Amino acid sequence: MATSNSSDSSMSAEVPAPYGTGPSRPGVTPSATTSQSDTTSQTDSKKPVGRVRTHHLQQAKTKGEHFAMLTAYEQYTAEIFDEAGIEVLLVGDSASNNVFGNETSLPVTVDELLPLCRAVARSAKRALVVADLPFGSYEVSAEQAVATGVRFLKEGLAHAVKIEGGRFYADTVRAMVQAGIPVMAHIGFTPQSEHSLGGYRVQGRGDDAQRLIDDAVALADAGAFSVLMEMVPAATAAAVDAAIAVPTVGIGAGNATTGQVLVWQDMAGLRGGKMAKFVKQYADLRTSLSSAAKAYGDDVRTGQFPGPEHSF
Numbered sequence: 001m002a003t004s005n006s007s008d009s010s011m012s013a014e015v016p017a018p019y020g021t022g023p024s025r026p027g028v029t030p031s032a033t034t035s036q037s038d039t040t041s042q043t044d045s046k047k048p049v050g051r052v053r054t055h056h057l058q059q060a061k062t063k064g065e066h067f068a069m070l071t072a073y074e075q076y077t078a079e080i081f082d083e084a085g086i087e088v089l090l091v092g093d094s095a096s097n098n099v100f101g102n103e104t105s106l107p108v109t110v111d112e113l114l115p116l117c118r119a120v121a122r123s124a125k126r127a128l129v130v131a132d133l134p135f136g137s138y139e140v141s142a143e144q145a146v147a148t149g150v151r152f153l154k155e156g157l158a159h160a161v162k163i164e165g166g167r168f169y170a171d172t173v174r175a176m177v178q179a180g181i182p183v184m185a186h187i188g189f190t191p192q193s194e195h196s197l198g199g200y201r202v203q204g205r206g207d208d209a210q211r212l213i214d215d216a217v218a219l220a221d222a223g224a225f226s227v228l229m230e231m232v233p234a235a236t237a238a239a240v241d242a243a244i245a246v247p248t249v250g251i252g253a254g255n256a257t258t259g260q261v262l263v264w265q266d267m268a269g270l271r272g273g274k275m276a277k278f279v280k281q282y283a284d285l286r287t288s289l290s291s292a293a294k295a296y297g298d299d300v301r302t303g304q305f306p307g308p309e310h311s312f
């Protein structure tokens, strides 16, 4: 997915930030622009890094291109995925069951997610950082959702937030967007509603497809910049994607969506146990880490580490 502003005919090129951007960071244009004409404020000789913006995701949809999204919960993975060119990093409430050791995403709190979000946002020079609003932090009212969204942009340094739920959240999305909070909507299987949905079930099969299309249309009309679909038949996801102008993201939703997202521990094989059908593993980090830990333990027990080269 190209992120050069110069190819975006719908808006003028991004210019260097006029009010300063804090301490200069090596390799990053303070204004985070990719426009070749805006490189004067570069802090070193490296190529300038352009921040992925929501309008770049929109461009991808318009051009029939795709973008990649991965979860990230701390600095090293954020840095690695960012440098690998992943366009969107999601500080998911899946941190609940992938970082904090809970069984589901339900227990994680705003105060637990905020520091993770801050770490990811500080480490990602280019990716758009989206933060999940956790269960209980936005459902009560539009005011509650705006207040929580503001915390994620202000304290978590996120660039956008994601909330779960269908058309009933259209007014909430509208209020958040009006407050300046870009919102990604999450429909289909919504893990925070696991108990009301009766467990992990594919959503939008057969006649139920229309419900998802109506949800997506209502949320896009309310101003969501993107609609994410989880565990939705490929044909339904394609129909949803065709029904809305904003980019879609899929996880277990076929390949017609503009973007794809996976939980990084699944994608890289860090998590053990049975994987969902929609997961493709691109590495076996669990085996690599386990071997490294065993070798280290053996070296320590046999007195081979530390050697003279590690000693003062």
Ligand code: KIV
Binding pocket: 071, 090, 091, 092, 093, 094, 095, 132, 186, 228, 230, 251, 261, 263
């Ligand atoms: O929290 C998360 O990781 C998510 C993805 C499953 C989309 O919401």
